Amino acid sequence: MSPTSEDNPSREPPVVRVIDLVKRFSGRAVLDGVNLEVLPGETMVVMGPSGCGKSTLLRHMIGSMWPDAGRVDLFGRDLGEMSEAELDQARKRFGILFQSGALFNSMTVGENVALPLREHTNLDSDTIDIIVRIKLELVGLREALDRMPAEISGGMKKRAGLARAIALDPEILFYDEPSAGLDPVTSAEIDHLIMDLSHKLGVTSVVVTHEMDSAFRIADRMAMLDCGRMLKVASRQEFEDIRDGQVGKSPASDLIRQFLRGESEGPITARRLSSGYAEDILSVGGGEPTRSESNDA
Amino acid sequence: MDDQSARQCVKAVRWIGGSAVVDVQGDVDLSRSSEFQQSLLVVMDQKPKRIVVNLAEVPYMDSSGVASLVKLLRRARRQEVVLRLAALTDRVRSIFEITRLDGVFDIHPTVEEALA
Numbered sequence: 001m002s003p004t005s006e007d008n009p010s011r012e013p014p015v016v017r018v019i020d021l022v023k024r025f026s027g028r029a030v031l032d033g034v035n036l037e038v039l040p041g042e043t044m045v046v047m048g049p050s051g052c053g054k055s056t057l058l059r060h061m062i063g064s065m066w067p068d069a070g071r072v073d074l075f076g077r078d079l080g081e082m083s084e085a086e087l088d089q090a091r092k093r094f095g096i097l098f099q100s101g102a103l104f105n106s107m108t109v110g111e112n113v114a115l116p117l118r119e120h121t122n123l124d125s126d127t128i129d130i131i132v133r134i135k136l137e138l139v140g141l142r143e144a145l146d147r148m149p150a151e152i153s154g155g156m157k158k159r160a161g162l163a164r165a166i167a168l169d170p171e172i173l174f175y176d177e178p179s180a181g182l183d184p185v186t187s188a189e190i191d192h193l194i195m196d197l198s199h200k201l202g203v204t205s206v207v208v209t210h211e212m213d214s215a216f217r218i219a220d221r222m223a224m225l226d227c228g229r230m231l232k233v234a235s236r237q238e239f240e241d242i243r244d245g246q247v248g249k250s251p252a253s254d255l256i257r258q259f260l261r262g263e264s265e266g267p268i269t270a271r272r273l274s275s276g277y278a279e280d281i282l283s284v285g286g287g288e289p290t291r292s293e294s295n296d297a
Numbered sequence: 298m299d300d301q302s303a304r305q306c307v308k309a310v311r312w313i314g315g316s317a318v319v320d321v322q323g324d325v326d327l328s329r330s331s332e333f334q335q336s337l338l339v340v341m342d343q344k345p346k347r348i349v350v351n352l353a354e355v356p357y358m359d360s361s362g363v364a365s366l367v368k369l370l371r372r373a374r375r376q377e378v379v380l381r382l383a384a385l386t387d388r389v390r391s392i393f394e395i396t397r398l399d400g401v402f403d404i405h406p407t408v409e410e411a412l413a
């Protein structure tokens with residue numbers, strides 16, 4: 001599906017633009033002509049079944065993976081056309097929260113948050129120390145300043161990772177499964193942080209997730225990937241309407257509805273069940289038993 | 298660089314009685330926070346009883362700008378100078394709110410109220 005002007009009533013230029021993106025692994029298309037626009041200040045949730053290409057799409061958007069065809073524009077520039085120096089400049093303008101928090105275990109939480117400030121600015125250590133405390137307060141983790149990552153919980157690691165991701169006041173934040181593995185309260189706290197950063201500071205957010213409660217809480221718009229193709233990009237309201245609507249409007253809606261409702265029966269599971277299992281298992285070894293291999297002697 | 302970076306961060310310092318009103322202009326971000334801090338320290342060296350930082354013309358302040366103000370507040374408290382912020386734009390106010398620094402700084406809606 002290609003983005004249309006209807007998706008962008010304000011007509012502000014998108015900060016991220018994915019155009020006809022194709023990525024193949026071992027000849028198999030993991031992303032097959034994907035299009036997506038992310039507008040300034042919005043929270044775009046990218047969802048889809050496991051293995052549908054969500055994380056691969058995210059990696060292309062942050063310039064850590066390169067397309068076989070198509071392109072990704074960030075801040076109006078083709079990432080593939082940027083020099084290494086330009087790419088470094090662009091990277092200062094976005095932050096990434098990885099699934100695990102991706103903290104350096106040999107550094108304290110505070111040192112982890114200070115790292116991008118030390119690497120990318122000339123600020124003195126006193127100023128950096130103040131900024132670190134501000135960021136940790138923002139994620140509710142100031143008390144963990146001097147603790148090592150091994151001494152804090154998974155949820156705290158994720159919040160520390162978020163503090164580090166926002167250390168340089170990024171214009172865009174990319175989140176890879178921010179709620180995965182968190183208890184419901186911590187998950188809701190992370191969601192509120194994402195919303196605060198978006199609504200109060202105007203930060204653009206791209207969130208890859210398959211946690212539906214979280215997705216519907218934070219999204220302005222949503223994108224549904226399936227088998228490497230973009231099935232639908234629409235407002236949260238439209239996805240809510242599909243989730244709550246009747247079965248049978250269209251095959252795509254039925255598939256999206258099953259995913260959003262987390263139902264065990266529907267087109268997604270039917271597809272798995274009918275995906276050549278018989279041919280697959282009957283071809284194991286390639287041959288048929290000979291009389292000497294059989295047990296009927 | 299845009300035109301703003303060529304402009305002085307501190308537009309004017311007005312003395313009203315023993316108070317210094319510092320009018321700031323433009324974004325206070327990484328490219329200007331150091332200059333911002335130095336300008337305010339110069340004012341503080343003149344030993345005012347009170348400094349009012351007028352942020353009416355500051356559309357955006359990043360973390361380095363906020364940290365500069367925190368450092369200034371630390372010094373003001375040591376020197377027993379009253380430091381007040383005034384006329385924050387919505388976005389800058391949000392930055393202070395989300396970082397909960399609105400409870401640390403003495404913030405006033407207008408310069409006049411900050412001088413009262």
